Amino acid sequence: MKILARRLMVADSKVIVGSLFMPEILARLSSPLSAFSRDIMGKLQSKIRSRPSKYRAEEENPPSKTVLQYSPAHGDAVASVASLPPDLCLSGGKDKTVVVYNWRCGTVVRRFLGHEREVTKVTGFPHSNWLFSASRDKTVLLWQLHGTLGPAQCFSGHDLVVTGLAASPAFRQLCTGSRDNTVCLWDIETGDCLHRAPISRNLVTHLCWIPGEPYVIQTSEDKAVRIWDTRELQVAHCFPAKQHIQTSCDVSSDGHYCVSSSSGFGGEGCEATLWDLRQTRSSIREFRGHFQTTASCIFLPKCLTTFPTIATSSHDGTIKLWSQDTGACLTTTCLEGSGPLPSLSASETGGLLCASSNSGIHLLRVSSAKGLELLEVAKF
Structure with missing residues (x-):
């Protein structure tokens, strides 16, 4: 109590x-x-x-992204890049030079001088000594990776800037296209023009060879995508015309599919289009997401991704990866300050090479550690 x-x-x-x-x-x-x-x-x-x-x-304190800055390959805008196995990059640009660059070491292997005006396109044979460059000086030059610094062959016959360039190791032939509305087929060893095919308003923007076949895919400012039979250099098929200029094209490694890219602005146009080369009546699907002209489109090698993937680059300064099967955008990478991105090339050992108008050449790797993404690792 x-x-x-x-x-x-x-x-x-x-x-x-x-x-x-x-x-x-x-x-x-x-x-x-x-x-x-x-x-x-x-x-x-x-x-x-x-x-x-x-x-x-x-x-x-966001995670730092270390991008190696190597010595520049070019002194001005880069127009075109091509991968040379195992770790070389072939490029050409506004400074009129053609450069072979080792992106692992960050050094110039060869620098070729011979064009009188800027270089528009470059290509080469895999595991070969032959390299090719097209230019606004209306010519295509053949260079030797291991040889003299001067051109080994000159292909002259176009009346305007050469804007399409494709070479076939199987047929040892070169196909070129120009703003003069013509496509030409050349004998690589002799430099002779075997065929010349003019088509009204066919201002060629890009060419690519179907692996192991006598066929070449061509895009044009007349909004068409054509298939050429190189045996007589005649149009074998023309896909339904698009709404915008077709800027670039590529063929899958199995030769079954083709992808082309479109010009545009403000999201109008700017798409990439997938075509089936076995059923050529219409397109399969479109890949939309860029806001300015899609300048380049390529199929990624199987060693870089576990499923069919397409890469695109645009004047909006971005690179996108797409699922070929669904059309979904898998990842987007913005290269700040790069300006337009006119050319892409995939390396089976190094990832993705991208040419830019303002910041040289970018090397990116495809990573699947946190979902599919592109990581910039170097520029030169």
Whole structure:
């Protein structure tokens, strides 16, 4: 009983004290700038600041991305790149030079001089000594990777800038296209023009050879994608015309599919289109997501991804990877300050090479560690 009485007395005293001092506490709290409220808020803020936050640390110190900066391959805009196994990059640009660059070492292997105007396209035979370059000087030159620095052969016959270039190791022939509305077929060893085919308004933008076949795919400013039979250099098929200029094309390694890219602006046009070369009546699907002209499109080698993938680059400064089967965009990489990205090439050992108008050549690797993504690792 004594213990219970003592507890009741303590409780009563707390109620009394609380009732006596509550008005004063409320008055202090009701004053927004009182010393009391400032003290309380200051203590709360100091407690919040004293707590470490991993999220805040990640925002203030984002993971650093180390991009190796090698010596530049060119002194101006790069127009075209091509991969040479195992670790070489062939490129040409506005500085009129053709460069073979070792992207593993960051060094120039060969620098060829011979064109009088800027280089527009480059290509080469895999595991071969032959390299080719097209130019605004209306010519195509043959270079030897291991030989003299001067051109080994000159293919002259177009009336305007040469904008299409494709070579076949199987047939040892070269196919070229120009803004003069013609496509030409050449004998590589003699330099002779075997066939010349003019088509009205066929301003050629790109050429690619179907592996192991006597057929060449061609895109044009007349919005058409054509298949040429090189045996007589005649058009074997023309796909339904698109709504915009077709800027580039590529053929899958099995020769079953072709992809072409479109010009455009503000998201209108700017798509890539997948075609089935075995059923040539219409396109299979489109890949939409770029906001300016899609300048280049290529199929990635199977060694880089576990499923069929297409890569595109655009004047909007981005590179996108797409699922060939569904058309879904898998990842987007923005190369800040690069300007238009006119050319892509895939290396079976090094990833993706990308030419830019403002920042040289970029080397990116395809990573699947956190879902499919492109990581820039070097530029030169």
